[in-house]
Amino acid sequence: MRPSCAWLALGLLLQLNLHLDLGQAANILGVFPYRIPSPFQMVRPLMRALVERGHKVTMVTPAGYPDDIDGVRHIRVAMLNQLMQTLMDNDQFVDALGDKWKEGVLASTIFYNVSHAILSDTGVQLMMRDRSERFDMIMVEASHLDALYGLAEFYNATLLGISCMHMSWHIDYLAGNLAPSVYEPVSPIGFALDHSLLSRAFNWVYITEEKLLERLVYRPAQVRLLKKFFGYPAEKLDELRSRFSVILVNTHFSMGRVRANVPNIIEVAGMHLSETPEPCGAELQNYLDEAEHGVIYFSMGQDILMKYLPENMQKQLLLAFSQLKQRVIWKTELSVLPNKSENIFLMDKVPQRMVLVHPNLRLFISHGGLQSVMEAIDNGVPMLGMPLFFDQFNNMHRVQLAGMAKVLDPNELSADTLIETITELLENPTYAETAKQMAESFRDRPMSPLETAIWWTEYALRNRDTSHMRLDVEEIPLMRYYRLDSLLTVGVRFAFVFGSLIFLGWRLYKKNRNRNRRLRERQMVFSQIQLRLRDYETAF
Known part of the structure; x- marks a missing residue:
């Protein structure tokens, strides 16, 4: 009987464990309207890991971004693709650049159209009308797509934010991290990067303008959508904005920006590094292995085509690279460059992580995209930045201040300046040493970035009320x-x-x-007495 009892106990234990695992599984809805590949590098490994842990994941994304993930139900919103194409073809987009209020109005229109496209999509509407559908968690990009927060109320679900870009005061606000700051703008274009008193005053005005835009332009448009699709009053939006349980941000203090966070702002920079990198081909591997004087890697990212760069910039780059003794890997969609020297190797698709990890790589010349900066830090590679727009300026500024990079203005690029800067980065050992130190700090964590993200995601599922992790301004007198x-x-x-x-x-x-x-009065009296005495003496 004892063996039978033992087997029965083991069977009950296994059955209990099965029920426990099923009980921990959750239905998760992720809404990610990105129309460029790089943000999905952060989202994709997290979705895969959640599926592997038994969670049921549904993703609302544009058509074709990202590729289908095994175990994930995809709802594709084709209208998001059309909106991006319409935006790029619109002359208003170019006219608005450089004017904060015009940019704000245009951005508000974009956010409105994106939220409307998602909530009005046939697949999303069918999902919302299906009474059998339920979700325990809604994942959204922590941006100005406020109407999408209504899904958390609609499904009575936990609201979790993801920030694939840089930190901003807006993300701080959603997380309840209401520390006064003039260092975290939403749009860093035109934002002063130095710390002088005048620049701080200018930045305070800059961020105040952004907050006015958010309150007067962005939010009213999203409120209209909240009323239209959910029937919620305007007051509900303030409540929804305060319901973010956790926000996963694509940054880390080792990247050159130490900041004060409340506990529910979780730094998970490097999640995409958990994926297996694409290997080098035989030709590229030989090119790297046989580089006697080392290799320089030049890439402007996945979204910037070389043919759209100014012709003078391409000419100066080509002229400078041809004078170097190092080999140069140039990521470009162009198969031929006029007057290309023998030390330049052209590639359309470069396995960037494998190139950066190679021991012969000496320098990474980049536009300063967040993922590229992260990969350079992870591998301890000095950088030369040539930022073009949005967060690239801030990303490169941080690593320049840290001491592992230098930054050049691509609009004022010359071959002589480029050669001089490259020589400084290669021959001054300080840059390489600092890069190695930053790599050690970036990697030295109690858990990997992906493990951290998974733990906090499931923490938010276990703890619906995370108000104890937030700073509420109502609790702190002005x-x-x-x-x-x-x-x-x-x-x-x-x-x-x-x-x-x-x-x-x-x-x-x-x-x-x-x-x-009184002295003048005495003098006047004395003068009058003297005058009378003279008159009296004259009379007698």
């Missing part, structure tokens, strides 16, 4: 939040001393003025 009480005390003391000095000065002035007045 006087205390901005330390106005101490400023008021100092101000009162200063005012008392300053007022006392003014009062004493005024009293001394009045006393001196009265004394002078």
Whole structure:
């Protein structure tokens, strides 16, 4: 009987474990409207890992982005693809660049159209009308697509944010991280990067304008969609914006920006590094292995085609590279470059991570995309940045301040400047040493970025109420939040001393003025007496 009892106990234990695993599985809906490949490098490994852990994942994405993930139900919104093409063909897009308010109005239109395209999509509508559908968690990009937050209320689900781009005051606000800051704009174009008092004042005005745009332009448009598709009042949006449980952000303090976060802002930079990199082909591998003087890798990312770069910039790059003794791998869709030297190797699709990890690689010349910067840091490779737009300026500025990179303006590029800068980066060992130190710091974590993201995602599933991880401004009086009480005390003391000095000065002035007045009166009386005495002597 004992063996039978043992087998029965083991069977019950296995059955109990099965039920426990099923109980931990969750239905997760991810809404990711990106129309470029790079953000999905962060999202894709997380979705795969959640499926492997038994969760049921549904993704709402554009057609073709990303490729189908095994075990994930995909709802493709073709209208998102059409919106991007329409935007690129619109002259208004070019006209708005450089004008914050025009950019804001255009961005509001884009956010409105994206939210409307998703919520009005046939597949999404069928999902919402299906009474058997339920979701335990809604994952959304923590951007200005506020109407999509209504899905969390609709399904009574946990709301989790993902930020594939840089941090901003807006993400801080959604996370309840309401620390006053002038360092985290939504759009870094035109944002001062130095820390002078004048620049801080300018940046405060800059971010104040962004907050006005958010409140006066972005939010009202999203409120209209919230009412149209969910029937919720405008007040519901404020509540939804405060319901973010956790926000996974694609950054890490080792990348050159140490910041104060509340506990529900989770730094998970490097999640895409958990995926197996694409191997080098035989020709590229030999080119790297046989490089006697090392290799320089030049890439402007996946989304910037070389043919659209200014012709003078291409000419200066070609002229500079041809004078180097190092071999150069040039990522370009062009199969032929005029006057190309023998040390330049052209490739359309480069296995970037395998190139960066090769021991002969000496320098990475890049536009400064977040994933590229991350991969350079992970492999300890010095960088030369030539940023063109959006977060690239800030990304390169951070690693330049850290000491592993230099930055050039691509609009004012010359072959001589390029050669001089490359020589400095290659021959000065400080850049390589700093890059290696940053790589060690970037990798030295208690858990991998993907494991961290999974743990906190499941933490949010286990704990629906995460208000204990947020800072709510209502809980902190304005006087205390901005330390106005101490400023008021100092101000009162200063005012008392300053007022006392003014009062004493005024009293001394009045006393001196009265004394002078009395002296003048005495002199006038004395003069009149003398005049009368003369008149009297003349009369007699």
